[in-house]
Amino acid sequence: xxxxxxxxxxxxxxxxxxxxxxxxxxxxxxxxWLAEIVFQQTQIKQGMGHYKRLVEAFPTVEKLADxxxxxxxxxxxxxxxxxxxxxxxxxxxxxxxxxxxxKTGKEWESLPGIGPYTAAAIASVCANEPIxxxxxxxxxxxxxxxxxxDDIRAGTTQALMRKIANEKIQxxxxxxxxxxxxxELGAIICTPKKPNCNACPVQHxxxxxxxxxxxxxxxxxxxxxxxxxxHLHFAFASNEPFVLLRRNPEKGIWAGLYLLPFNEGKESxxxxxxxxxxxxxxxxxxxxxxxYIWDIKTWKLLPDDHTDxxxxxxxxPLPALPVPLKKFVDAFVNL
DNA sequence: AATGCGGGGTC
DNA sequence: GACCCAGCATT
Numbered sequence: 001x002x003x004x005x006x007x008x009x010x011x012x013x014x015x016x017x018x019x020x021x022x023x024x025x026x027x028x029x030x031x032x033w034l035a036e037i038v039f040q041q042t043q044i045k046q047g048m049g050h051y052k053r054l055v056e057a058f059p060t061v062e063k064l065a066d067x068x069x070x071x072x073x074x075x076x077x078x079x080x081x082x083x084x085x086x087x088x089x090x091x092x093x094x095x096x097x098x099x100x101x102x103k104t105g106k107e108w109e110s111l112p113g114i115g116p117y118t119a120a121a122i123a124s125v126c127a128n129e130p131i132x133x134x135x136x137x138x139x140x141x142x143x144x145x146x147x148x149x150d151d152i153r154a155g156t157t158q159a160l161m162r163k164i165a166n167e168k169i170q171x172x173x174x175x176x177x178x179x180x181x182x183x184e185l186g187a188i189i190c191t192p193k194k195p196n197c198n199a200c201p202v203q204h205x206x207x208x209x210x211x212x213x214x215x216x217x218x219x220x221x222x223x224x225x226x227x228x229x230x231h232l233h234f235a236f237a238s239n240e241p242f243v244l245l246r247r248n249p250e251k252g253i254w255a256g257l258y259l260l261p262f263n264e265g266k267e268s269x270x271x272x273x274x275x276x277x278x279x280x281x282x283x284x285x286x287x288x289x290x291x292y293i294w295d296i297k298t299w300k301l302l303p304d305d306h307t308d309x310x311x312x313x314x315x316x317p318l319p320a321l322p323v324p325l326k327k328f329v330d331a332f333v334n335l
Numbered sequence: 336a337a338t339g340c341g342g343g344g345t346c
Numbered sequence: 347g348a349c350c351c352a353g354c355a356t357t
């Protein structure tokens with residue numbers, strides 16, 4: 001394949017077809033970095049509201065660094081993968097103490113929450129550094145243009161993709177445009193189902209198109225493990241002027257977040273004293289959480305270990321809660 | 336190299 | 347129900 005023409009086609013297509021996204025108006029490191037963190041494993045439509053609120057609340061890295069972690073988490077509430085918010089905040093403090101943003105991709109990658117993908121994205125867009133981004137979109141595009149049927153879950157396959165993309169980006173006029181073009185192509189044209197091959201700028205550089213192979217077979221991805229089923233029973237006291245919360249352990253799901261006190265298992269510890277006011281199923285990538293919320297009216301005696309508990313007044317914003325609990329508490333407050 | 340980590344959208 | 351998403355840190 002002629003990499004030079006491939007790269008040119010991607011760049012030209014990107015310049016003429018890119019979506020109007022906030023950080024593209026003026027791609028400064030802060031706005032690009034923030035966007036890359038928000039949109040890790042998160043589709044643009046899903047994360048855009050959070051991104052805009054974060055930029056408004058923290059217009060500069062100094063504002064972000066000076067905020068409390070709780071405030072950052074509150075703005076992250078509902079986005080998931082909450083370690084991203086904590087690492088973002090930590091990195092902001094490091095940038096502030098250095099009094100400068102990193103310059104090279106290697107420097108960016110040394111910050112918490114920034115791996116090979118994010119470092120390449122920021123350095124290519126903000127500093128014209130020719131390092132290829134390899135995300136889910138890029139792997140889909142390359143698996144099709146090069147008819148690669150290896151499992152994209154495997155690290156070796158991702159390394160192969162990175163090698164191919166890095167060869168192509170050497171021909172880029174603006175590496176940032178090539179990287180964003182590859183991802184944009186995967187997001188808009190070379191979609192998982194029913195790709196719009198007629199609108200593709202690298203149609204004639206595509207092994208699948210040229211050989212009339214079925215794009216639904218590419219990329220190949222091995223099956224995910226089945227979800228673990230869990231049953232969580234949460235306690236809520238509707239007659240109190242506060243919500244009693246307990247901080248979750250630092251490991252596992254919703255690490256370090258405040259939750260309603262709960263016990264896990266088929267049996268509820270609150271069955272005798274409470275009434276079931278809500279139950280639901282919350283699906284995560286790897287867990288199927290059946291949750292039950294019991295109204296115990298009042299907290300007659302508080303739990304023994306006092307240290308991890310918090311009384312959150314109902315007339316003030318609550319700490320960041322996981323989605324199912326946030327929905328329940330918000331609905332109660334709005335009654 | 337494998338695993339865990341959220342939540343929403345689509346078909 | 348299955349799959350996907352501007353991945354990373356940890357083990």
